[in-house]
Amino acid sequence: MTSTFTFPDASTVTPDLQLVWSWSRDVLDIEHQLSDGTLEVTERPAGPRRGTFQAFFADETAAAGFEAKMAAPGVKAFADTDRPSYAMSFVGKPTAYELDTETRSRFTVTVTFVEVPS
DSSP states (O other): OOEEETTTTEEOOOEEHHHHHEEOOOOOOOOOOOOOOEEEEEEEOOOOOOEEEEEEEEEEHHHHHHHHHHHHSSOOEEEESSOOOGEEEEEEEEEEEEEEEETTEEEEEEEEEEEEEO
């Protein structure tokens, strides 16, 4: 899977590997319990995707650059050649930057995100 992140300055980053990609959506339906005991539901569209992803980098320079770009404000974009349904615009911030303790040369950047309109 080739994942590409595009940043507000039009630069792109392609991690060596996308390790984790998970999201959920809030249910925004409104339930009304009527006095006669019946339930009425006002259906609304689901909320935006919210979740976490991890990007893996084989070297510190690439990982640090990605982490810095993710930490900056602005809407970013994600696309993946194998999973087109994952494509989205989002805002997100890095929540973890981890050095692989076995090799001490590979890095994982964890980002928490929320989808926004393009």
